[in-house]
Amino acid sequence: xxxxxxxxxxxxxTIGVMLFMQLPxxxxxxxxxxxxxxxxxxxxxxxxxxxxxxxxxxxxxTLIADFKSSPAPAxxxxxxxxxxxxxxxxxxxxxxTILTEGSYINKLTYFVTxxxxxxxxxxxxxxxxxxxLSQAAxxxxxxxxxxxxxFWLFSLKLLTLMFARFHIRGNKPA
Numbered sequence: 001x002x003x004x005x006x007x008x009x010x011x012x013x014t015i016g017v018m019l020f021m022q023l024p025x026x027x028x029x030x031x032x033x034x035x036x037x038x039x040x041x042x043x044x045x046x047x048x049x050x051x052x053x054x055x056x057x058x059x060x061x062t063l064i065a066d067f068k069s070s071p072a073p074a075x076x077x078x079x080x081x082x083x084x085x086x087x088x089x090x091x092x093x094x095x096x097t098i099l100t101e102g103s104y105i106n107k108l109t110y111f112v113t114x115x116x117x118x119x120x121x122x123x124x125x126x127x128x129x130x131x132x133l134s135q136a137a138x139x140x141x142x143x144x145x146x147x148x149x150x151f152w153l154f155s156l157k158l159l160t161l162m163f164a165r166f167h168i169r170g171n172k173p174a
Contacts (some may be wrong), residue, residue: 005156012152013145020144022129024136027107030115030123031099037119038092045085060086104136 045060052063064086067079098110 009149009152012148016145016148017141019141020147021132021137021141022127023108023111023140023144024104024134025130025132026123026127027099027111029127030111030120031096033119033123033126034092034096034099034116038089038096041085041089041092045082045089048082048085108140 048063049058049060052058052060056062056066060082064079064083067075067082070076070079095110095114098106102110
């Protein structure tokens with residue numbers, strides 16, 4: 001049993017290291033996807049800005065108000081989309097700055113707290129794992145391996161305690 005336990009510990013550590021080493025590379029790929037998304041949104045808003053420049057003295061808010069005041073529901077929806085674009089671009093720019101210029105800790109914090117799940121799914125579908133040898137990848141891999149190992153040991157200890165209590169309760173005389 002000790003041999004199997006030790007083998008499982010080493011296996012979990014290795015899997016943890018390999019999985020968590022992928023995180024910096026995945027964050028980089030996610031950043032590239034986000035950059036493309038940001039540029040597409042920015043380009044789309046620029047097209048509406050050109051319309052505003054031609055018809056509303058450059059006032060995008062006036063163009064949006066004109067769309068919203070239209071009797072046609074489809075035109076009103078376009079106004080809502082332009083407003084959403086206008087409001088989302090600064091947040092996307094901030095996210096992109098964090099992921100491209102921030103420290104690794106800032107990137108991890110962003111990744112845990114603010115990730116766009118649809119964009120992450122798309123990134124994952126295009127992601128090809130590798131063996132990155134950056135300092136961040138190695139440190140993240142070691143932390144992941146140790147974490148999985150500790151989780152395994154904690155789970156075993158918890159199961160042992162639960163089994164011991166169940167076994168003690170089952171052997172009490174009535």
